[in-house]
Amino acid sequence: MKLNTISITLSGLLLILGLNGCSNNEKINIENEVTPFSAKEKKETIEISKEVLKGFMKTFKPTLKAVLKDMEAPEAISMCTHNQSVNNYSKTLPKGISLRRITSKTRNENHIAKTELESKTLHEMDILKKPIIKKVNNNYFQFYKPLIVKQACLKCHGSIEQIGETSLSIIKKNYPNDKAIGYKTGDVRGVFLVDIIK
Numbered sequence: 615m616k617l618n619t620i621s622i623t624l625s626g627l628l629l630i631l632g633l634n635g636c637s638n639n640e641k642i643n644i645e646n647e648v649t650p651f652s653a654k655e656k657k658e659t660i661e662i663s664k665e666v667l668k669g670f671m672k673t674f675k676p677t678l679k680a681v682l683k684d685m686e687a688p689e690a691i692s693m694c695t696h697n698q699s700v701n702n703y704s705k706t707l708p709k710g711i712s713l714r715r716i717t718s719k720t721r722n723e724n725h726i727a728k729t730e731l732e733s734k735t736l737h738e739m740d741i742l743k744k745p746i747i748k749k750v751n752n753n754y755f756q757f758y759k760p761l762i763v764k765q766a767c768l769k770c771h772g773s774i775e776q777i778g779e780t781s782l783s784i785i786k787k788n789y790p791n792d793k794a795i796g797y798k799t800g801d802v803r804g805v806f807l808v809d810i811i812k
Contacts, residue, residue, distance in 0.1 A: 650749075651747075651749050655749065655755065656747070659747050659749075659755040659757060659810060660747065660757070662711065662757075662808070662810055663745075663747070663757030663759070663808040663810070666707060666711060666713055666808050667713075667759055667806060667808065669703075670700070670703050670713060670806075673703065674699060674703070700713055700714065700715050700806075701714075710810065710811040710812060711808070711809070711810055711811075712808070712809045713806060713807070713808055713809075714806070714807045714809065715761070715804055715805070715806055715807070716728075716732055716736065716804055716805055716807050717736065717761075717794070717803060717804025717805070718733065718736045718737070718804070719793040719794050719803075719804075720791075720792075720793055720794060721785070721789045721792050721793070721794035722789065723791065725804065731748065731750065731756075732756075732807070735748065735756075735758050735805070736802075736804070736805065739758060739760050739802050739805055740801075740802050742760075743760050743762065743802055744760065745757065745758060745759050745760070746758045753811060753812040754809070754810070754811050754812075755809075755810045755811075755812075756807060756808065756809055756810070757807070757808040757810070758805045758806075758807055759805055759806040759807075759808075760802045760804075760805055761802065761803040761804050761805060761806065762800065762801070762802060762803070763797045763798065763799055763800060763801045763802070763803050764799065765799055767797065767803065768797065768798075768799070769781065770785070770794075771794055771795055771796075771797045771803060772795065772796070772797060772798070773795070773796060774795065777795060782795075
């Protein structure tokens with residue numbers, strides 16, 4: 615599967631500091647919601663998801679590092695309001711495969727879990743902090759990759775003191791219903807969710 619490179623801004627990139635792809639040694643929790651996974655289904659779901667996430671990181675991580683190095687948080691927050699990097703990247707993926715971000719504490723309300731299963735998995739992720747795959751039905755699979763909060767994330771998602779008055783006022787202006795603050799290093803900020811429909 616060829617993943618195209620697309621243009622990028624900072625939208626949501628502060629969330630991906632903890633995503634370094636899935637190493638071959640990383641334990642993945644496997645759960646079925648309807649029917650059991652076959653060995654082939656497990657392997658294909660993991661391989662496709664790793665490729666999707668690797669492509670996303672290859673495309674966006676260098677830009678993220680540059681932006682975080684050269685910009686202060688207020689400018690970064692302002693850029694986030696105008697672009698949706700994950701959604702743009704997802705549009706480049708093959709038919710039946712998509713990448714989303716979801717969280718239980720939203721800043722952008724488009725990132726809320728859409729189903730009870732997604733909400734339940736977010737709660738599980740808070741405890742496990744490891745990738746999870748689920749079989750929703752015979753041709754629908756999901757791969758959840760946690761977004762772990764790093765020190766740099768606290769500029770926008772930490773305590774009020776860590777964020778600062780200037781950044782907090784920009785957040786409140788652009789996201790009046792923001793719930794995405796108060797995180798600590800090591801918390802799960804949300805997940806990248808790869809949907810695979812065959």
